[in-house]
Amino acid sequence: MREQTQCTQGGSPAKDLADWYQLNRRVLPWRQTRDPYAIWISETMLQQTRVDTVIPYYDAFMSTYPDVRALADAPEDEVLKRWQGLGYYSRARNLHRAARIVVEDFGGKIPDTEEGLKALPGVGPYTQGALLSIAFGQPVPAVDGNVLRVMARYQGIADPVDSTAVKRQVFSAVQTWLNEVSPQVLTQALMELGALICTPRSPSCQQCPIAASCEALKNDLTGMLPVKSKKPARKVVDVAALWLEKGGRVLMERRPRQGLLAGMWQLPAWELNRLTPIQETRVLDLVRRGYEELAAARADGENGVPSQFASSQLDYASFAVRESGCAPSDEGTQSGLDFAVIGQERHIFSHVEWHVKVYRPVGISLPELSVDEGRYEYVTREDIWSLPLPRVYEKLLQSILKVKG
């Protein structure tokens, strides 16, 4: 980042902001182009993700998929692999699906209208505004959390910024500014102000180009704005994962096509709703029963996956029934099957927190298991790394297999 230049603040706030941006903007890879595809990729990556994190991903992604046709032609697993580590994987899946729509329905040209962009999965109002203003120079606001914070402070808005009324108010204020200066500059200037000056904590008001007319600064409210609605507490979920390895090949499971981390690969696992504290013995009992079903299916000559494995979502209710005496919890112990915990990791998503433990059966000779190859697959230790892995499983596998991250 260049040294910040003090602003003279002689014109309108929009003009002052635009002038400040021209002097102080950071040099970033996606700012060297007006190619709508490149801007689309960068704006999608930047959602919920820091610039420093995005830069290497953006560079690698653009050299692998330099245009929309290259992205449309790629297999989804490969795109997810390129995205691995950036999180919020629905962004990658939507980009991929949208690239195919651009090729099939728009002749490979990114649409330059709101209506056209609405047809693309994952392109919401913010990305529409960013693309239309930055790539096509149209006066369409791009309002994200950063812009809401800046404008809520600037206008002294005391209502929650996530309310529809405030979003509309901010959208309308940005719309007015967009009519005064180049949309391409104004949109990026607001983003840059939010990233460098009007930061979430301790804004640098003395360097701000619009400080002279900022309501929050005038009324000493910069530490109190923006106001946000209270979010429900993040749900904590225990996840029991199973390590089954035979002849150097590890059983892996592909997650369902919909929902969290859709389509990515993990160790076979169950999510356990933490409605009340769960004792490890109960978790083990469940894993044990799942494993035994898998082994029994093999003994019966079945190729299917037993019910315990067929469901990656197992709620606490099934535990509650068993706990109330319907099934003895020491059933698994009778088989002599025991487990060692060989890895554990905590991972925080926006709405849920996973506590994952990996269990390895000990003291028995594992049968060769036959599994549904669509969902479960035995993979060599080396080939695991070519699968798209959620970060939490990548870390677990690195620690279990003693591979450097």
Ligand code: SF4
């Ligand atoms: S003066 Fe301070 S609070 Fe107001 S917009 Fe500028 S940085 Fe944000």
